[in-house]
Amino acid sequence: MDADVLVAGAGPVGLFVAAELRLGGARPLVVDRLPEPATERKARGIGALATEALTRRGLGPQLAEAHEEGVRDFARDHGSALGHFAGIHKLRPDETRPRTHLWQPDLEWLLAGHADALGVPVRRAHRVVSVESDADGVTVVAETPQGERRLRAAYLVGCDGGRSAVRELAGFGFPGTPPLLRTIAGEVRFGGPVPPAGRYATGAFLHGGSLAGVTEPARDGEPDGPVTPAELAAAIRRVTGTDVVVEEVREPRRFGDQARQADDYRRGRVFLAGDAAHVHSPSGGQGLDLGLLDAANLGWKLAAVVRGEMPDTLLDSYFRERGPAGAAVLRNTRAQSALLAPGPQVDALREIVGELMDLPEGNRYFAELLSGVPLGYEFPYPAAEPAGLHSPDRVLVDDAGRETRLSDHTRGGRGLLVLDCDHRDHRDLADERVDTVPVTNTESFLLRPDGVIAWASGDETTLPTALDTWFG
Numbered sequence: 001m002d003a004d005v006l007v008a009g010a011g012p013v014g015l016f017v018a019a020e021l022r023l024g025g026a027r028p029l030v031v032d033r034l035p036e037p038a039t040e041r042k043a044r045g046i047g048a049l050a051t052e053a054l055t056r057r058g059l060g061p062q063l064a065e066a067h068e069e070g071v072r073d074f075a076r077d078h079g080s081a082l083g084h085f086a087g088i089h090k091l092r093p094d095e096t097r098p099r100t101h102l103w104q105p106d107l108e109w110l111l112a113g114h115a116d117a118l119g120v121p122v123r124r125a126h127r128v129v130s131v132e133s134d135a136d137g138v139t140v141v142a143e144t145p146q147g148e149r150r151l152r153a154a155y156l157v158g159c160d161g162g163r164s165a166v167r168e169l170a171g172f173g174f175p176g177t178p179p180l181l182r183t184i185a186g187e188v189r190f191g192g193p194v195p196p197a198g199r200y201a202t203g204a205f206l207h208g209g210s211l212a213g214v215t216e217p218a219r220d221g222e223p224d225g226p227v228t229p230a231e232l233a234a235a236i237r238r239v240t241g242t243d244v245v246v247e248e249v250r251e252p253r254r255f256g257d258q259a260r261q262a263d264d265y266r267r268g269r270v271f272l273a274g275d276a277a278h279v280h281s282p283s284g285g286q287g288l289d290l291g292l293l294d295a296a297n298l299g300w301k302l303a304a305v306v307r308g309e310m311p312d313t314l315l316d317s318y319f320r321e322r323g324p325a326g327a328a329v330l331r332n333t334r335a336q337s338a339l340l341a342p343g344p345q346v347d348a349l350r351e352i353v354g355e356l357m358d359l360p361e362g363n364r365y366f367a368e369l370l371s372g373v374p375l376g377y378e379f380p381y382p383a384a385e386p387a388g389l390h391s392p393d394r395v396l397v398d399d400a401g402r403e404t405r406l407s408d409h410t411r412g413g414r415g416l417l418v419l420d421c422d423h424r425d426h427r428d429l430a431d432e433r434v435d436t437v438p439v440t441n442t443e444s445f446l447l448r449p450d451g452v453i454a455w456a457s458g459d460e461t462t463l464p465t466a467l468d469t470w471f472g
């Protein structure tokens with residue numbers, strides 16, 4: 001075997017799942033078709049749950065540093081620092097569960113450093129072209145500049161993006177809806193006056209800072225290459241009725257809003273995570289959150305099965321938990337697409353949605369729809385909230401009054417049993433399976449390695465079941 005787990009794709013999700021696997025004691029090997037890391041500035045931020053997932057692994061200070069610049073760029077390009085639903089910029093930031101504004105290449109650089117520090121090998125210029133599974137493992141053929149290479153591992157995780165070869169080669173279904181809208185955009189230098197940004201009868205013209213673009217109804221036979229100045233000028237003319245001179249389009253972006261989700265995230269020894277498992281419009285910036293949380297969910301479970309400490313059936317909880325999270329994002333991005341379509345009826349609907357967002361409860365509702373924070377997992381044992389939810393980072397105070405943060409105890413990627421004064425005797429139950437930490441300022445809870453609360457004090461009977469379910 002070349003590795004315990006082959007990871008196809010060294011994008012953010014592939015790098016994070018590989019790091020989580022390594023932390024859990026498995027030997028991953030990452031392959032990517034590109035000879036160098038991508039520099040495309042796709043995403044410009046991650047949500048609260050992904051921020052917390054990376055903070056649990058000690059990356060909080062780097063995220064905070066990048067955020068300062070990212071938030072300035074966001075406000076410059078969008079004309080507002082407020083978050084948005086379908087381009088309606090009214091969402092107040094959640095100070096208790098903050099998101100991080102940072103550009104995707106910076107995030108990938110951070111994750112590459114994290115994976116490297118853990119000793120994760122990454123082989124570039126390796127394009128997966130064949131996948132074959134049998135009872136004992138998976139054989140992958142990768143095209144490299146030196147010819148084809150066969151790689152063998154016990155498991156394969158496809159993190160190879162929206163056009164995933166692994167998804168296709170392993171025969172996953174990928175049902176969903178075709179694009180309603182398409183957007184072309186980039187960092188644009190105009191050679192003369194520019195019409196006002198906003199919604200027009202046949203589409204929208206986006207313009208803020210040096211970023212400019214057009215959103216229009218999708219048509220058959222869209223071009224697929226980089227956006228050219230002539231193509232963008234023609235689109236601006238079609239939508240605004242104004243002739244513009246586009247001198248240069250740097251960092252061109254072309255994307256649609258088709259919404260598709262794999263019918264399962266597992267076929268035997270092959271798993272999907274990130275965009276390979278789900279694609280949707282970037283509205284609301286949720287793709288990375290979804291993918292990084294897939295990685296956090298799968299990594300520790302697969303590592304535990306590879307170590308032989310947990311049964312294979314643990315892996316079925318991956319899709320059971322992450323499938324609904326993906327479906328929820330597809331639902332709200334489809335709704336955003338409907339609200340971004342041109343037309344006077346949609347204009348009226350946008351006004352009404354904007355009014356709802358002015359109400360404090362409405363504002364919170366839309367913010368939570370995008371953050372996914374209130375979306376809990378269902379467990380195979382009785383568990384009342386906060387069990388099933390992701391825990392935020394928080395201050396813990398020990399018996400001597402010393403303060404630490406929860407994230408100070410989670411870097412090693414193990415489960416954690418936080419015990420208040422009334423539950424110290426539960427330490428015996430932890431039984432080497434999870435770490436324990438005594439506290440005086442909060443009630444007891446059990447945290448899985450992915451930051452999900454598996455048990456919370458109140459129901460004393462389910463702690464042994466929770467420990468057995470997740471830690472054997």
Ligand SMILES: Cc1cc2nc3c(=O)[nH]c(=O)nc-3n(C[C@H](O)[C@H](O)[C@H](O)COP(=O)(O)OP(=O)(O)OC[C@H]3O[C@@H](n4cnc5c(N)ncnc54)[C@H](O)[C@@H]3O)c2cc1C
Pocket residue numbers: 008009010011012013014031032033034038042043044045046047104126127128129159160161162164165166253255273274275276282284285286287288289291
């Ligand atoms: C314009 C735009 C703006 C966006 N804004 C946001 C945002 O603000 N916030 C947010 O959360 N999300 C945003 N997204 C979505 C986000 O970029 C994606 O969800 C994210 O890139 C998914 O990461 P991934 O690792 O799953 O896939 P990718 O980033 O696509 O990485 C896949 C990797 O697999 C490699 N690969 C592909 N095929 C093969 C193969 N056959 N063999 C080996 N390697 C292969 C690729 O080279 C690549 O490195 C945006 C997307 C776009 C297009």
